[in-house]
Amino acid sequence: xxxxxxxxxxxxxxxxxxxxxxxxxxxxxxxxxxxxxxxxxxxxxxxxxxxxxxxxxxxxxxxxxxxxxxxxxxxxxxxxxxxxxxxxxxxxxxxxxxxxxxxxxxxxxxxxxxxx
Numbered sequence: 001x002x003x004x005x006x007x008x009x010x011x012x013x014x015x016x017x018x019x020x021x022x023x024x025x026x027x028x029x030x031x032x033x034x035x036x037x038x039x040x041x042x043x044x045x046x047x048x049x050x051x052x053x054x055x056x057x058x059x060x061x062x063x064x065x066x067x068x069x070x071x072x073x074x075x076x077x078x079x080x081x082x083x084x085x086x087x088x089x090x091x092x093x094x095x096x097x098x099x100x101x102x103x104x105x106x107x108x109x110x111x112x113x114x115x116x
Contacts, residue, residue: 010032012081019088026089030081033074040108041101
């Protein structure tokens with residue numbers, strides 16, 4: 001299968017950074033993405049059992065991420081910005097609370113940490 005490449009430009013938005021490292025206080029961060037239309041389902045994982053001809057639970061969890069094009073793009077741009085964000089905070093992370101599942105219930109809180 002042929003790989004098709006497409007280049008595009010993204011604008012990464014950061015808040016001004018300030019730190020009082022001796023006190024463990026850090027200000028700044030990445031401008032929050034507009035992900036209000038993001039949908040995350042966390043469900044019991046399943047696999048198909050050919051002998052039983054049915055799906056059976058596999059003791060794992062599945063995470064399904066969907067939503068409108070803008071929400072998915074905003075999440076992707078946020079993740080790229082997170083990799084580029086310069087901070088002295090050794091455990092920088094952001095919280096995204098009350099994300100809806102596919103039933104419209106606000107059931108998911110998401111915490112994403114800056115990679116080391």
